[in-house]
Amino acid sequence: MTKKVRVRFAPSPTGPLHIGGVRTALFNYLFAKKNGGDFILRIEDTDQNRFVEGAEEYIIEALNWCGIRCDEGPSASAATADQGKYGPYRQSERKDLYRKYAEELVAKGKAYYAFDTSERLDYHRKDHEAKGKTFIYNWHNRLKLDNSLSMSPEDLKKRLDSGDDYVIRFLTPPDEKLHLKDIVRGDIEIDTNILDDKVLFKSDGMPTYHLANIVDDHLMEITHVIRGEEWLPSLALHKELYDAFGWEAPAFAHLPLIMKPVGKGKLSKRDGEKGGFPVFPLSWKESEGYREAGYFPEAVVNFLALLGWNPGTEQEIFSMQELIESFSLERVNKSGARFDPDKTKWYNQQYMHQKEDGTLATSFIQELKNKGIDFISEDYVKKVVGLVKERATFIADFWNLSDYFFIAPKEYNEKAAKKQWKEGTSQIMQDLVNVLEPISDFSSENVETIVKEWISEQELSFGKVMPPLRLVLVGDMKGPHIFDIISMIGKEESVNRIKNAILALG
Numbered sequence: 001m002t003k004k005v006r007v008r009f010a011p012s013p014t015g016p017l018h019i020g021g022v023r024t025a026l027f028n029y030l031f032a033k034k035n036g037g038d039f040i041l042r043i044e045d046t047d048q049n050r051f052v053e054g055a056e057e058y059i060i061e062a063l064n065w066c067g068i069r070c071d072e073g074p075s076a077s078a079a080t081a082d083q084g085k086y087g088p089y090r091q092s093e094r095k096d097l098y099r100k101y102a103e104e105l106v107a108k109g110k111a112y113y114a115f116d117t118s119e120r121l122d123y124h125r126k127d128h129e130a131k132g133k134t135f136i137y138n139w140h141n142r143l144k145l146d147n148s149l150s151m152s153p154e155d156l157k158k159r160l161d162s163g164d165d166y167v168i169r170f171l172t173p174p175d176e177k178l179h180l181k182d183i184v185r186g187d188i189e190i191d192t193n194i195l196d197d198k199v200l201f202k203s204d205g206m207p208t209y210h211l212a213n214i215v216d217d218h219l220m221e222i223t224h225v226i227r228g229e230e231w232l233p234s235l236a237l238h239k240e241l242y243d244a245f246g247w248e249a250p251a252f253a254h255l256p257l258i259m260k261p262v263g264k265g266k267l268s269k270r271d272g273e274k275g276g277f278p279v280f281p282l283s284w285k286e287s288e289g290y291r292e293a294g295y296f297p298e299a300v301v302n303f304l305a306l307l308g309w310n311p312g313t314e315q316e317i318f319s320m321q322e323l324i325e326s327f328s329l330e331r332v333n334k335s336g337a338r339f340d341p342d343k344t345k346w347y348n349q350q351y352m353h354q355k356e357d358g359t360l361a362t363s364f365i366q367e368l369k370n371k372g373i374d375f376i377s378e379d380y381v382k383k384v385v386g387l388v389k390e391r392a393t394f395i396a397d398f399w400n401l402s403d404y405f406f407i408a409p410k411e412y413n414e415k416a417a418k419k420q421w422k423e424g425t426s427q428i429m430q431d432l433v434n435v436l437e438p439i440s441d442f443s444s445e446n447v448e449t450i451v452k453e454w455i456s457e458q459e460l461s462f463g464k465v466m467p468p469l470r471l472v473l474v475g476d477m478k479g480p481h482i483f484d485i486i487s488m489i490g491k492e493e494s495v496n497r498i499k500n501a502i503l504a505l506g
Contacts, residue, residue, distance in 0.1 A: 005037025010044045013055035016284035020258045023304040028226045029068045030327040041073030043090045062281040086220045098207035102168045110244040113166045114147040136196045139174040168201035183253035183329045190236040214241045226253045256308045259336040277341040294394035299348040307337040349393045357386045387480040409475025420468045421505045444487035472501035
């Protein structure tokens with residue numbers, strides 16, 4: 001019987017969640033849902049020295065904002081919280097488990113106690129550096145160091161009974177060739193002679209990442225470990241630990257890095273600060289997030305999915321369901337994916353175009369209220385949004401694109417005024433007022449028909465009428481169809497703006 005697919009996203013609460021972490025969570029989520037499996041959130045907080053208050057809550061809120069919802073996890077929002085079988089989901093609440101498994105490896109002869117002080121290890125490192133070598137704690141020197149392998153059982157018992165600080169190290173087997181498989185990277189071969197004896201259990205009574213990670217993945221019945229490329233060097237140790245315990249290892253897939261916009265090096269917070277774009281899903285302290293910058297969560301998910309994954313088609317816009325149906329680890333790239341800030345804006349613009357005008361209007365109304373404009377009907381704002389959203393990337397763009405729908409221009413673009421307001425323009429505008437005032441049906445289509453007929457009858461060029469008309473109504477040479485603007489602001493406002501411009505521009 002094939003096992004049910006179970007994957008996990010296991011961040012450490014040491015700060016805000018980078019978008020690279022969001023992408024890792026997303027790929028895990030897509031793979032799980034594609035295969036009818038479970039997506040688990042596990043908080044790996046064994047390193048209490050690096051714990052940051054509020055980071056766990058940030059991680060959960062960020063994933064929920066992106067629509068990446070866990071089936072199991074520490075949050076009450078998890079769809080099913082099967083704490084009995086697999087929980088708890090914070091490693092700090094599971095710490096009593098890990099000592100047992102570390103001691104089990106010692107009993108099997110797969111690990112050992114090491115009493116070396118940090119000062120003594122530092123001495124060995126510096127001594128090796130002075131000789132042009134690199135100190136590695138493994139097969140070639142472990143018997144010369146202060147550990148249970150270099151002492152009698154009686155001496156070991158005395159050391160343990162005396163309460164001396166110790167760690168438990170993995171006993172890396174020498175002279176072996178490890179043949180590892182990675183869904184993204186393919187076959188990998190590692191010589192165990194170059195591996196060090198990693199610490200599995202620390203002197204403070206907490207496990208290291210390596211031990212806790214393996215134990216938790218096994219107990220939570222994780223079938224696939226999908227994680228960032230930075231964990232690839234740990235793959236050999238993790239596979240050895242599974243073998244040492246006699247457990248079946250999950251399948252592994254290591255995702256490519258998200259690279260800087262210039263293509264060299266991993267994308268960092270500093271790149272975002274320098275380039276003026278977010279690298280976090282939500283704001284964290286002084287750093288702006290994608291949510292606060294005005295991005296839609298669907299747009300963020302869409303552009304992240306295509307950073308390192310190729311659907312094999314020309315399609316670029318995917319709903320979450322379409323991503324789930326299309327996703328496969330086999331189409332994840334090996335090489336890093338260059339981050340393109342302009343492309344992220346393009347995605348947001350595409351989702352802007354797809355949004356219902358009413359939905360966008362609701363958000364824009366709040367911005368209008370912040371500017372002291374609270375007497376406009378929702379239907380009016382909805383119509384304005386429909387006219388300008390094709391030119392917008394963010395909801396914050398709406399005001400600059402449509403301010404003239406709500407307030408009359410107080411000044412006119414100087415360059416445009418010099419070009420469009422010529423001798424005789426004031427008289428043409430006054431004559432236009434006389435044309436507009438008798439019109440009862442002020443729909444865009446009717447006003448356009450009447451004005452264009454008048455232009456033809458007067459044998460005027462459209463260039464003498466339409467550009468200056470836009471200038472007096474808008475204050476600039478921007479905006480949608482001029483007769484849509486006239487119809488929206490109405491006859492009285494249109495006439496008043498023309499009259500004001502005649503006085504202001506002469």
